[in-house]
Amino acid sequence: MTRGGLIARVVATLGGLGGLRRHRENAQAELHQISGPANRKFDAVRSGEVAVRGNERARLAEEVPPPELDETPDPRAELWVALLLIAAAIAFAGFVVFYVVSEDTHLLGLSLGLGLVLAGVAAALAGKRVVIQEKTTDEYTDYGDREERREVANHLVEGKVGVTRRKLLFSSLAAVGAALGAATVVPVASLGPRVGEKVYETPWSAGKKVVDERGEPIALDTLSPGEFITGFPEGASKEEIGSALMIVRLETDELELPADRADSAPGGYVAYSKICTHAGCAVSLFRYPTFDETQPGPALVCPCHYSTFNPADGGKVLFGPAGRPLPQLPLRAGADGSLEAAGGFYEPIGPSYGGIREGPEKAPL
Amino acid sequence: MRRLRVLIPVVLLAASISLMALEASAETAGKGAAASSPSKLSAPGRAPESAGRRLFVQGCSSCHGYDAEGVKGAGPSLVGVGEEAADFYLRTGRMPLDRPGEEPIRTPSPYTPAQIRALVAYVGDLGGPPIPEVNPEDGDLAEGQKLFTENCAGCHQVVGRGGIMPGAVVPDLAAANALDVAEAVKVGPYVMPSFDQLDQSEIDDIAAYVGYIHHPEDKGGWGIGHIGPIPEGMVAWLLAGVALLFTIRLIGERTTR
Numbered sequence: 188m189t190r191g192g193l194i195a196r197v198v199a200t201l202g203g204l205g206g207l208r209r210h211r212e213n214a215q216a217e218l219h220q221i222s223g224p225a226n227r228k229f230d231a232v233r234s235g236e237v238a239v240r241g242n243e244r245a246r247l248a249e250e251v252p253p254p255e256l257d258e259t260p261d262p263r264a265e266l267w268v269a270l271l272l273i274a275a276a277i278a279f280a281g282f283v284v285f286y287v288v289s290e291d292t293h294l295l296g297l298s299l300g301l302g303l304v305l306a307g308v309a310a311a312l313a314g315k316r317v318v319i320q321e322k323t324t325d326e327y328t329d330y331g332d333r334e335e336r337r338e339v340a341n342h343l344v345e346g347k348v349g350v351t352r353r354k355l356l357f358s359s360l361a362a363v364g365a366a367l368g369a370a371t372v373v374p375v376a377s378l379g380p381r382v383g384e385k386v387y388e389t390p391w392s393a394g395k396k397v398v399d400e401r402g403e404p405i406a407l408d409t410l411s412p413g414e415f416i417t418g419f420p421e422g423a424s425k426e427e428i429g430s431a432l433m434i435v436r437l438e439t440d441e442l443e444l445p446a447d448r449a450d451s452a453p454g455g456y457v458a459y460s461k462i463c464t465h466a467g468c469a470v471s472l473f474r475y476p477t478f479d480e481t482q483p484g485p486a487l488v489c490p491c492h493y494s495t496f497n498p499a500d501g502g503k504v505l506f507g508p509a510g511r512p513l514p515q516l517p518l519r520a521g522a523d524g525s526l527e528a529a530g531g532f533y534e535p536i537g538p539s540y541g542g543i544r545e546g547p548e549k550a551p552l
Numbered sequence: 553m554r555r556l557r558v559l560i561p562v563v564l565l566a567a568s569i570s571l572m573a574l575e576a577s578a579e580t581a582g583k584g585a586a587a588s589s590p591s592k593l594s595a596p597g598r599a600p601e602s603a604g605r606r607l608f609v610q611g612c613s614s615c616h617g618y619d620a621e622g623v624k625g626a627g628p629s630l631v632g633v634g635e636e637a638a639d640f641y642l643r644t645g646r647m648p649l650d651r652p653g654e655e656p657i658r659t660p661s662p663y664t665p666a667q668i669r670a671l672v673a674y675v676g677d678l679g680g681p682p683i684p685e686v687n688p689e690d691g692d693l694a695e696g697q698k699l700f701t702e703n704c705a706g707c708h709q710v711v712g713r714g715g716i717m718p719g720a721v722v723p724d725l726a727a728a729n730a731l732d733v734a735e736a737v738k739v740g741p742y743v744m745p746s747f748d749q750l751d752q753s754e755i756d757d758i759a760a761y762v763g764y765i766h767h768p769e770d771k772g773g774w775g776i777g778h779i780g781p782i783p784e785g786m787v788a789w790l791l792a793g794v795a796l797l798f799t800i801r802l803i804g805e806r807t808t809r
Contacts, residue, residue, distance in 0.1 A: 471706030481653035483719030
C-alpha cells in the first residue's frame with residue numbers, strides 16, 4: 188500500500204464518513220494511479236477493458252497527450268486541511284469553554300486567535316493544494332471516439348476522489364463554522380444582567396476606616412499639606428471599583444468646598460474616588476505648587492486624557508474631557524484619631540454614562 | 553648687657569605665650585559668631601559677607617528678596633527650605649531661572665561646584681533640613697519598584713521616562729542620581745507634591761529602583777525607548793502588517809493579464 192493509500196485510509200477512519208467509506212474500494216485502486224507520478228496514467232483503471240484493449244491503449248497514449256494538471260489533488264494536503272479545520276474547531280470550542288469556566292481574558296484571546304490562525308492556514312492550504320487547478324490543452328476532435336470518452340471518464344473519476352473527500356472537508360468546515368459561531372454568540376451573555384443600583388453601591392459607608400496600601404490606618408499627622416496617599420476601605424477588596432481613594436492633604440485655608448461639604452475635610456484631608464469620571468482610568472497624578480503665585484494650583488489629574496480636577500473645590504473639573512466632578516468621599520477623624528469615612532460618596536462613582544452625566548462646568552486651567 | 557641677654561629669651565617666651573592666648577580667644581570669638589550667624593546674616597551689613605551671601609545677592613535676590621524673604625509674584629521665601637531644597641535646585645541647574653514663573657528644568661548650572669556649595673551653605677544657614685542621606689546600595693529593588701509604581705509612576709511613568717501634566721512637563725529621570733531622587737522626594741520641587749511620609753529605607757528603595765531604570769533589563773528583547781504601550785502597540789501593528797503582507801503574497805497568486 189502506498190503512502191497516499193494509507194493516508195486515505197486514515198482519513199476515512201478519522202472522519203468515519205459514510206461517503207468516503209462507500210467509495211473507498213474504488214478510491215483505493217484509483218489512488219494508486221494518481222498518487223505517484225509514475226502511475227499517473229489515465230487508462231489503467233478499468234482493468235477489464237485494459238486487458239482487452241492493451242495494445243490499442245498503448246498506441247493512443249502516444250498519440251493523445253494527457254491533460255496537463257497544474258496541481259493534482261493531494262490526499263496528504265486534504266488530510267492536513269481536515270486536521271487543521273478540526274483543530275480550529277477545537278480552539279473555537281475552547282473559547283466557549285474558557286468563557287464559561289475562566290475569568291482570564293488571555294485564554295479567550297489565545298483560543299480565538301489560535302482558531303482563526305488554524306482556519307486561515309487550512310483555507311490557504313485548501314486553496315493551494317486541494318482544489319484541482321488544471322489547464323487542459325488537448326482538443327476535442329471527435330465526440331464519438333471511445334478513447335476520448337474514456338479519458339473524460341477518467342477525469343470524472345479523478346474528480347470524484349476529491350468529491351468523496353469533500354464530505355470530510357465540508358464536515359470539518361461546518362464544525363469550524365459552528366464553533367466560531369458559538370464563540371461569537373456566547374459573549375452576548377456578558378451584556379446581562381441589569382446593573383441596576385449596583386453602581387451606587389461602594390464599600391464605603393459612615394464609620395468605614397481608611398487604610399493605606401499596606402492596610403495601616405492613616406492618622407491625621409501621616410501627611411503634611413501638599414502630600415497625597417492612596418487609601419482603601421479597611422477589610423474590603425482593593426480591586427473593587429469603588430474602593431481606591433486619592434487622599435490629599437491641603438492647607439485648611441486653601442479649601443473652597445461647597446457649604447454642605449464643609450465638614451468633609453478634617454485637618455485639610457480630602458478624599459476622592461480614584462476612578463476618573465471620563466473613561467474610568469485611575470486618577471494617579473497630583474499637582475501641588477511650591478509657590479502658588481506663579482505656579483498652577485493643586486489638581487488631581489487622570490493620566491489617560493488629562494482630565495484635571497480641583498481637590499480644593501469638591502473635585503470640580505478644571506480641564507479635560509471629564510463631564511462631571513470627581514466623586515468626593517466625606518472624611519472624619521475617628522475615635523483613635525485616624526481617618527474614616529463619614530458616609531458614602533456624594534456622587535455616583537466610575538465613568539459617566541447615560542443618566543449620570545452632568546453638564547460640565549469648566550473653568551480655565 | 554649680660555642681664556639683657558638673659559632677658560631676651562624670657563621676653564620672647566612671654567610674647568609668644570601672649571600671642572597664643574590672643575589667637576585662642578579670637579578662635580572662641582569666631583565660634584560664637586558662627587553659632588549666631590543666621591541672625592547676623594539675616595541682618596546684612598553687620599557680619600562680614602560670606603561668599604554664599606555675595607552670590608545670593610548677585611544671582612538670586614531679585615526674585616527671592618535681598619534677605620531671602622521672597623518677592624510677591626516672583627519667588628518664594630527661602631527661609632526654612634534648608635540645604636535640601638537649595639542643593640537640589642542648584643546642583644541640577646534648575647535654578648537660577650531666566651524669569652519667574654517659568655518651569656525649572658534640569659540644565660547645566662552656571663555656577664561652579666564650589667559656588668553651589670557656598671550658596672547652599674548660605675540658604676542652609678537660614679534654617680531648614682540638611683542635605684538628606686541616601687544609600688541606594690541598601691535599597692531593595694523589588695520594593696523600590698512597588699513604591700515607585702505606587703507613588704511616582706503616575707507622573708514619571710514606570711520606567712521614569714517622564715511625561716506631561718497639565719501646566720508642567722514631568723522630567724525624565726534618566727539623569728537623576730540617588731541624591732537627586734532623595735531630595736526631590738522630600739522637597740517636592742515645582743508642582744510635584746512632597747513625599748515626606750516615606751521613611752529612609754523606602755527612599756533608599758526608590759533610589760535603587762531609579763538607578764536600575766537608567767539601564768533596565770529588557771526581558772522582552774527590545775525596549776522601544778521604554779516609553780510605554782503606545783509605541784509598543786504601533787510596532788506590533790507594523791510588524792503584524794508586514795507579516796500579513798508576506799502571508800498574502802504567499803497564499804495569493806499573480807494574475808496573468
